[in-house]
């Protein structure tokens with residue numbers, strides 16, 4: 001009898017975490033490493049949020065809570081959805097989990113049966129296909145390439161839907177491309193979904209607050225109220241409030257689905273950390289002005305990285321609408337060789353050689369379902385970004 005499960009054989013460890021670990025190891029061994037792999041803001045959680053957590057500890061809010069979230073947090077989430085997205089939800093329609101990741105996982109575990117298909121626009125966040133596989137479903141990636149600014153077209157969505165489609169996962173702004181759908185672009189997709197009443201929509205709005213220029217964030221249930229009864233609107237405090245380590249994510253949707261997700265959570269992890277939940281109440285109800293400051297900061301970094309990468313021979317880097325990632329195309333580098341003789345046959349080799357020869361750690365595109373590309377997380381200082389991009393420029397210029 002095999003010790004490891006068949007389920008485990010279906011999934012692979014997160015490649016983004018692998019790159020981050022490799023970069024850490026090299027740095028610990030004394031190499032001059034610049035890590036552009038990790039998907040988290042480089043600044044600390046705001047003080048008012050940390051203070052709220054300290055108050056919660058001192059007040060003894062350190063016991064088990066309701067499995068899917070304390071009433072105060074559910075109320076704050078309902079208020080957030082109304083204020084920022086024009087969506088009305090009651091606390092019974094809201095669930096809180098240990099990060100956005102657990103929320104998505106709970107939903108897939110609660111709904112997928114063998115053979116159920118989940119449409120995932122590619123490039124995608126690395127965890128979507130593996131979570132679908134863990135839950136016993138079939139991921140259906142649909143590539144949205146650089147020609148459509150990494151956005152799925154209505155015709156592509158229509159063509160991917162079958163009688164077995166259970167979910168369509170929508171992520172805007174996107175990890176790994178930063179692409180954000182305009183209202184018109186999203187409406188064109190929701191029009192398709194209106195014609196297929198058996199398809200549910202999982203909207204992952206994790207990067208809602210990280211949008212640039214005059215881009216306006218929008219989410220499916222807001223754009224098409226006709227989809228409200230089959231949409232799970234997912235979000236979290238990790239990225240917007242620099243709270244990746246606190247592990248709080250949430251979602252709102254139909255009560256039956258929310259209850260089912262709570263059942264999965266009750267038999268796996270139970271409630272998310274009580275202290276982190278009180279911190280999240282403060283994040284959602286406290287001062288929000290730093291969100292705009294962060295947008296300005298990240299926009300400046302985006303502009304720096306896009307302009308410098310576009311000066312690297314063989315690289316084309318589109319300008320994304322949001323998040324803190326860019327996803328440059330490296331077609332012009334494929335087939336060429338580094339001065340030490342490594343032939344760049346694909347983006348994984350590119351990323352390995354880049355790390356080995358320049359110390360810059362990026363994640364290769366194949367991990368996200370579209371090659372040849374790589375992902376840069378620009379959640380680090382201007383000076384570090386400028387140095388990393390200079391090294392990338394030199395690396396590309398030296399290819400023969």
Ligand SMILES: Cc1ncc(COP(=O)(O)O)c(C=O)c1O
Pocket residue numbers: 039098099100101102125171174175204206236237238244247248249
């Ligand atoms: C698109 C997307 N969704 C969800 C998550 C998960 O966020 P959390 O850290 O809250 O689990 C991430 C984190 O990288 C992400 O990029």
